[in-house]
Amino acid sequence: MSNALLDIHALRQTFPRADGGELLVLDGIELQLIEGQIVGLLGRTGSGKSTLLRSIAGLMPASAGSVTYLGQPVLGPAPGIAMVFQSFALFPWLTVLENVQLGLEALGLPEAEIRKRALAAIDLIGLDGYESAYPRELSGGMRQRVGFARALVVHPNILLMDEPFSALDVLTAETLRTDLIELWGDGKLPIKGIIIVTHNIEEAVLMCDRILLFSSNPGRIIREIAVDLKQPRNRLDPRFRDLVEKIYVAMTARTPTPPKIGGAAGTVATSIDTRLPRVSANLLSGVLETLAGEYSGKADLPVFAEHLEDDELFPMADALQMLHLAEIEGGDIKITDIGKQYVDAGTDDRKKIFQRQLLAYVPLAAHIRRVLQERSNHVAPKSRFFDELEDHMSTEDAEETLRSVTAWARYAEAFAYDDDSQTFSLEDPT
C-alpha cells in the first residue's frame, strides 16, 4: 500500500525467562497504519498490546519480523513517532511549558522556534494560562493534556497512545476524548495517524476506524473489526451498541481447547501453569450476588460491565468461568447452579463451596494442597512452587499467579501461607 505510514510484518516479541528459555509475548503480528486512520489495539492484560506499542516506538527491538515506518525499518526511537503515556510521564521538575519544549530541545531547534511551537501546542490543547505551572499543581486531566501537547509539538506523523484515559475519572476522560476526536476530525492535529491501546471497548468503538482484537499469552491478533460509523459517534446508536456487543462476544469467545476429563463444554480448561487472574474473593462474591439478584442470574456483558472498572471485567469473567461459578456465552454472563448455591449459602458454607470449586478446577491449588498433604510436617516453601511456575511464565506472572492462588486458598481455607517464613502449610494459626 503506497500510503501506509507504518507496516508491521510477522512481528514476534519474546522475553528472556529465568531458566534461560524464552517467553513468547507477541506472535505473528501484521498491522498497517494508513494515513488518516485511528487504529485501536484492544485486549486484556497480558495480550502484549503495550509491548507492540513500544516496538513501534522503537523502545524495544523486534525479536523477529519487521516494523517499517515510511519505508525505513524502525531500529530505535524514530523522529515522527510520539507517544502519550498512561501515567502521563511528565517531568515533575519541569513546568508545563518546559515539559512541552523538551522534545523540541532534543531536536536542537533554535530557541525562538521552540517557544513559538510550544506555545502553539499549548494553545491548541487548551492549556493556556498554565504555562508556568508544575505538573503537581494540575489535575489528572490537565496533566494528560500536557502529555498530548508534548507529543503533538514535535509534529509527529504517528501518535501512539498507551491507555491515555485509563488513569482519569470517567467524566474527565470523556471530555478529553471528545476534544481529541474533534481536533482530529477538524484536521487541526499535526499528525497523520493514531494507534491507541485500550481495554475499554466503548472507548475503542468511539474513537477508532479499525479495531484489532488481541488474544492473551501469547498476544495474537484474533480479529479485525472496521468501524464505519460517522463521527461524532453516539453511544446509544443501535449500530454502536451492536458493535460493542459483537466485540464483547469476540473477546469472551474461547478458542476451542481439547476437553479435559470431567471438563464441561464452554468452560475454561486449565492446567498447573495457567496464569490465574488477580481477582479478590470479595469481588467475586459481590459480582455473583449482583448477578443473581439484580439481573436474575443472567446479564448482558456490556451492561454488566458498568458495575466494574475498565480492567476488571475480563479477569473477573475468567475467574468465574474457571471456578464454574458462572458461564459466558454470546456476550452474556450467566450464573451456574453452583454459583446460585454459593449466593444462597451462609459464610461458612460459601467457603466450603468455594474450596470445592477451587480444588476441583484450579489445578495449581489442588497441586499445592496435595504436596502439603504428602509431606509429613505439612509445610512446603513457596520457592518450590515458584520455581515450577517460572518454567512456564515470566517472574512477574509467576509471582502474580501464586499471590492469586494464595488469596483464594486463604478465603477457601484450603491451605495457609506465612509470608515471614515464605512457606505454605495446611495448618491454620490457632
Place this chain on the structure above:
Amino acid sequence: MRLNVPISVRGSFFTRWDILAILLILGLLVFLGEASRHLLQPLSELQRQPVSLDPRNLPEYAARTTLRMLLAMVLSLIFTFTYATLAAKSKRAERLLIPLLDILQSVPILGFISLTVVFFMALAPGRVLGAEYAAIFAIFTSQAWNMAFSFYQSLRTVPGELVEASRNFGLSPWMKFWRLDVPFAMPQLIWNMMVSMSGSWFFVVASEAISAGNTTITLPGVGSYIALAIEQRDLAAVGYAILTMLIVILIYDQVLFRPLIAWADRFRFEQEPGVLPPESWVLDVMRRSRLIDRMTEPFASSWRRLLVAGWWKEVAPAKRERQPRHGWITFQWAVVVIALTALALWQVVSFVLQDISAADVLTVFTRGLATFSRIVVLIALASVIWVPIGVWVGTRRHVANFVQPVAQFLAAFPANLLFPIAVSAIVALKLNPNIWLSPLMILGTQWYILFNVVAGAAAIPAELRAAGVNFRVRGLLWWRRIALPAVLPYYVTGAITASGGSWNASIVAEVASWGNEHLQAYGLGAYIAQQTEAGDFHRIVLGIAVMSLFVVVINRVFWRPLYSYAERKFRIG
C-alpha cells in the same frame, strides 16, 4: 532553567534584593581570594608562620578549612557523577564497582591519611599544595562514598515511563542524564551531601595536622587550631574553636544547604500532602534579584546550548533486556576481575607479611574484639536512650522542627573537642580509660540514630496514630505494636551508619590526650593510632584491613538481614 517570561514590570534597576545579592557575591569572591592566596607558597612558609592560638586568626583559618571542605565536596560530586553513573549503566561495571564501594565505605578513613600523604606530597614537592592535596583527599574520602551510593540507588529507581518518554522524544544520553537522572536523584543527593559535610568535620581535625614519616605538616585551619589548643591545654582556645565551628556550620546551613534544599524541592518526585515546602531567604534573594537573573542568564543559556550540543546528540538504539549471559566477554571480564583481586590481595598480604608474625595478627584480632564489644554496648545504650526520645520528638512536629537542626550540628561536632573534659575527668577521678574513653567513640555518630528515628516517627500516618488512640492502645502496648515497628526500618538505617562511624571514630577516641596527659584504651582503634604515630606502615595496613573486615562482616551478617527484614515487614505504605 527559568522561564524568560517578564513577570515583573520594569522599574528601578536596583531593588533591595539586588543590593543583598551583590553583598553576597562580593563576600564570596573575597573569601575565595583570601583562602586560596597561600596555596602556592613553599612548605617552609608554614614553618615560618606556624598556627597560632590567637583567636584573631580564626576567621582566616575557618575560611581555609571551609575551602578545603568545599573543594572536597566538588571532587565528591565529580566522583559521584562518574562512578555511580558507570555502575548504574553498565551491568559489568556494576558487579565490580558496587562491592568495591561497599568496602570503601567500611575502610576506616582516619587510618588512611598517613598512607596517602606521601603520595600527594610527591605530586607537588616542597610546596604547600602537596599537603593541601592530601588534606582535601582525606576529607573527600569521608564525603564521597555515601553520596555515590545514594546517586547509584536513585539512578536505578528512575521511573520507567520517564525513561521511555526521554527516549521517545529523542533525548541523547547526555541530555537524559542532566534532564532526568540528575534531577530525579537531586533531593536524596543533597541530603547525603549534608550528612557528608557534617561527617567530614571530624576528619578536618585529623587531616590538617598531617604526619609524613618524621615530619608533621600543619596546615593553617580550624582543625590544626584545635589540635594545637589540645596540645597546649588552652581551654579558652578550645572554646573559640567551638564557637567558630558553630558559626561556620550555621553559614553552611543558611548559605549553601538551605537554598539547595529549597531549590531541590521541585525535584521531589512525590509530594506528601500537608508538608510545607522548605524555604530559604538566600534563595529568595537570588530569585528575586533581577541583576542576578541578568548575570546568570548567559550561563543558563549556554548551559541549555551545551545540553543539546550536536556532538552529544546520538540517540542510543533500542536495547534488549537480556538475562546476563555467560558468554565469552563475560568470561574475560570475570578473569580480569579475579586477576586484579588476586593481585591486590597478594600485594596487601606480601606487604603486611614482610615483618608481621602470627602473634601480631592475633593481637590485632583480639583488639578488634575489644573494640567490637565496646561498640555493641554503646550502640545498645544509645538505642535505649535515643529511640524513645526520637519517637517522642518525631510524633510532635513543632518539636521535631527545632530538634533536627540541633542534632545536625551535634553530629558535626568532632569528638576531639571534648577531650579536655574527658581526659581531665578520667585523670582526676582515677577512672578506667578502657570504659570511660568509650563514650567518645559514639559521640558524633549516635545522632544518626536520633535523626532517623525522628524521621521514622514523623512518617507514621496520622490515621494510624488516630486508630491507636481510638482503640486505647497505650503504654507498653503502643510501643510494642505501633511505635517500634513503624520506626524499625529507619532505626536500622541510622544504627548502620552509627556503628560504621563508631569504628572509624575509635581511631581517634581510644587514644585521647590533653597536653601531656595521654590516655589509651585497649582496642583496634588505639592500635592503628599507635602505629600511625610510629610510622609503621605494615601494621597500619594490617590494622585497617582487620577493621574493614570487622565492619564488612558485621554489616553482612547482622545489619543487612535485619534491614531487609524490617523493610519487608514494617515499611508503611
